[in-house]
Amino acid sequence: MSAPVFLVTGATGQLGGAVVEQLGGRGDRLLLVARDKDRLADLEAEFGAEGRLETLAADVSDPEEARRAAAEAVGRFGRLDGLVHLVGGFRAGPLFLTGPDVYEQMLRDNFLSAVTATQGVLPHLGEGARLVYFGTPLAEVPLPGLSAYAAAKAALVTWVKSVAHELKRKGIHANAVVMTMADTPDKRRERPHMNFDHTVTPELVARVVGFLTGPGSDGLYGCAVPVLGRFEFTSELGGPPPGVGGPR
Numbered sequence: 001m002s003a004p005v006f007l008v009t010g011a012t013g014q015l016g017g018a019v020v021e022q023l024g025g026r027g028d029r030l031l032l033v034a035r036d037k038d039r040l041a042d043l044e045a046e047f048g049a050e051g052r053l054e055t056l057a058a059d060v061s062d063p064e065e066a067r068r069a070a071a072e073a074v075g076r077f078g079r080l081d082g083l084v085h086l087v088g089g090f091r092a093g094p095l096f097l098t099g100p101d102v103y104e105q106m107l108r109d110n111f112l113s114a115v116t117a118t119q120g121v122l123p124h125l126g127e128g129a130r131l132v133y134f135g136t137p138l139a140e141v142p143l144p145g146l147s148a149y150a151a152a153k154a155a156l157v158t159w160v161k162s163v164a165h166e167l168k169r170k171g172i173h174a175n176a177v178v179m180t181m182a183d184t185p186d187k188r189r190e191r192p193h194m195n196f197d198h199t200v201t202p203e204l205v206a207r208v209v210g211f212l213t214g215p216g217s218d219g220l221y222g223c224a225v226p227v228l229g230r231f232e233f234t235s236e237l238g239g240p241p242p243g244v245g246g247p248r
């Protein structure tokens with residue numbers, strides 16, 4: 001059987017490189033999609049290999065563009081075995097400063113793009129195909145100032161669990177990775193004083209993406225798989241963890 005083919009949407013982001021290395025490294029063939037042509041060109045320069053790792057500029061939140069991206073994957077590689085949907089967006093801010101436009105944007109980036117990308121690939125998928133999405137623990141335990149992002153990711157994960165019931169009848173696996181903040185050079189630059197012990201590396205996330213797109217996850221349909229590293233919600237009221245610091 002020829003190597004599986006995945007559409008990787010949002011491949012130019014912070015997790016893209018690690019996911020491409022993980023899947024490409026085991027021989028999968030990938031069509032990498034994002035909107036910005038310059039960043040795609042960088043990705044192409046780093047990973048591109050004709051017939052194995054190719055790129056395409058498309059906005060997959062547009063249903064027509066999503067269908068075009070899926071058809072391109074089939075046209076270039078001859079088959080399609082799934083979607084790794086890395087597309088997402090992040091905005092923070094208190095409710096009184098968060099207009100409906102921000103809520104719409106978060107829903108489009110984090111939820112509706114998954115719907116349109118999935119509807120684009122579905123006609124090409126068969127038994128054993130894989131769909132992978134990305135959520136956050138903030139959807140389950142929301143914190144202040146993150147209402148638009150948390151609500152949109154909650155919608156995404158609930159949607160994944162719902163459609164997984166429909167898709168498993170066709171042997172298609174839809175699952176989500178629920179991840180905490182990724183430890184990336186950008187994040188370290190933006191937050192010089194943050195303790196990164198509670199983040200996860202893109203490589204650790206990518207390994208789980210490898211699992212969710214491989215035969216190891218044959219029994220998983222509609223799962224939200226936590227990849228939280230050593231993340232924990234903390235509170236000043238709770239005091240330091242046992243063995244850390246002393247009484248105040």
Ligand SMILES: NC(=O)c1ccc[n+]([C@@H]2O[C@H](COP(=O)([O-])OP(=O)(O)OC[C@H]3O[C@@H](n4cnc5c(N)ncnc54)[C@H](OP(=O)(O)O)[C@@H]3O)[C@@H](O)[C@H]2O)c1
Pocket residue numbers: 009010011012013014015016033034035036037039058059060061062085086087088089109113134135136179180181182183
């Ligand atoms: N990184 C984290 O700490 C973290 C934590 C929790 C969850 N997640 C989730 O994990 C996923 C991947 O994270 P990430 O950090 O790699 O995200 P990211 O850096 O924001 O990258 C997302 C990529 O998606 C592309 N994109 C956005 N809208 C698109 C559209 N409509 N069509 C095609 N491409 C589009 C963007 O490139 P263009 O602008 O060029 O299109 C961008 O490069 C996201 O869903 C994110 O919400 C990430």
